[in-house]
Amino acid sequence: MRTIFLKLFFWFWLAMTFSGIVVFLIAFNMRIGPMHAQFERRYSVERARIVCEALALYGHTAAGIYEKYGELATRNFVHHGDPHGMRAYLFSIKGTSLSGPAPVHLQKAVQQLLTSGVSDIVFGKGVVAAAVLVKSPRGNLYVAAAEGVPPLPAPQVLLQGWPFPPDFWFRFCVTFVIGGLVCYGLAWHLTSPIRQLRAAAQRLGTGDLTTRVSIRSKGRGDEVTDLVRDFNRMAEQIEKLMLAQKQLVRDVSHELRSPLARLNVALGLARRTASPAATAPLDRIEQEAERLNEMIGELLTLSLLESDNARFEKESFDLSEVVADVVRDADFEAESRNRRVSFDATGALMMAGSREMVRRALENVVRNAVRYTAEGTSVEVTLEESSSHAVIRVRDYGPGVPEEVLQHIFRPFYRIAEARDRQSGGSGIGLAITERAVLLHSGEVQASNAPEGGLVVEFRLPLS
DSSP, X not given: OOSHHHHXXXXXXXXXXXXXHHHHHHHHHHHHHHHHHHHHHHHHXXXXXXXXXXXXXXXXXXXXXXHHHOHHHHHHHHHHOOOTTEEEEEEOTTSOBSSSOOOHHHHHHHHHHXXXXXXXXXXXXXXXXXXXXXXXXXXXXXXXXXXXXOSOOOOOSTTTTTTSOTTHHHXXXXXXXXXXXXXHHHHHHHHHHHHHHHHHHHHHHTTOTTOOOOOOOTTOOSHHHHHHHHHHHHHHHHHHHHHHHHHHHHHHHHHHHHHHHHHHHHHHHHHHHOOGGGHHHXXXXXXXXXXXXXXXXXXXXXXXXXXXXXXXXXXXXXXXXXXXXXXXXXXXXXXXXXXXXXXXXXXXXXXXXXXXXXXXXXXXXXXXXXXXSOTTOEEEEEEEEETTEEEEEEEOOSOOOXXXXXXXXXXXXXXXXXXXXXXXXXXXOHHHHHHHHHHHTTOEEEEEEOTTSSEEEEEEEEOO
């Protein structure tokens, strides 16, 4: 779970489900306790009623046998006619056992009945001791007493499914689904500004300085809204600074053209009147003026490519011809440095765009490769087609570029080694022009170090 949305959704859902189960179990147990106690009381009363009715029926029969057939017949009936699960005895109204010796606790129950006139039923660990008054068929009073376990089983209907009621899992599933939907909506609502902010940050990182995050602040006064406002203010300030920087470079480049032109005029006049000893310094001045003029041209080109109004007329041309021309010129220049430039192409590849802009983008990379490749080696340029794109690779056999700075070499004025780049004549603008030109053609350019050493720059340009 890498996103805050999934974390919020999962933990909200888990907390809601767990809380619902706990609350339900607590409420259910608080309700089941009194219900269970009430059930036990009702069961005890019903149990006592059944025992008394069975004992009264038995006593009535035993008293009739006693009056008609005597004590011996009564004892015989006691031994063979007990109610199921109980041991019964018949007592006279004076408390004398008429059916043989009786246990002491039954005699106490009979005495308590005769004293208070209330039937005594004692439940203890499943054992019952009971005594009730009975009337014989002739109308005489006797006492019937019994001990044992009553035949009535304890019903389990009320506690079926304990500790959950029968429909608990259905209710749980319904609550789980509804809770999940609620948590999903809540998490989506809370993380919506963050997703918008992330998308805006990505667009801003790609160079879209007009990016802003639009969020409905009505009803939201939280930290996320404040963060969005701060981001918009930051983006606005960055846009102002970048526009000011571009405008400054553009203005300075234009302003430098005039004094540079006057410098060339003054240089021509100085050559007419200068002595032969001043020829070398004047040649040096002319060389530096040409380099300055070239740098100003690159600055103006870069400013044009970075401006919002950067446009070019599209034409259809053969990309392989453009690459071949660049390689031919670069190879001619490389021969004087004991280096070569080779080219391998698969055939004609047509694309739509600015021929000169593509040529300049490729030329900057190839000349840079010639400058840094080792003496006696060859810069390899290949062109091939891949998925409706033209892929151009420029590989040199130089020292390469440190991995940590590969992503920065297309930035304007970026130098890998300040002293080396100045000595070789690099201004740090050529690769920046290359990247802007490729992006304007909806392509991409990237650099990487070759496993055997050297730098590989790869272009991907859409074909028409």
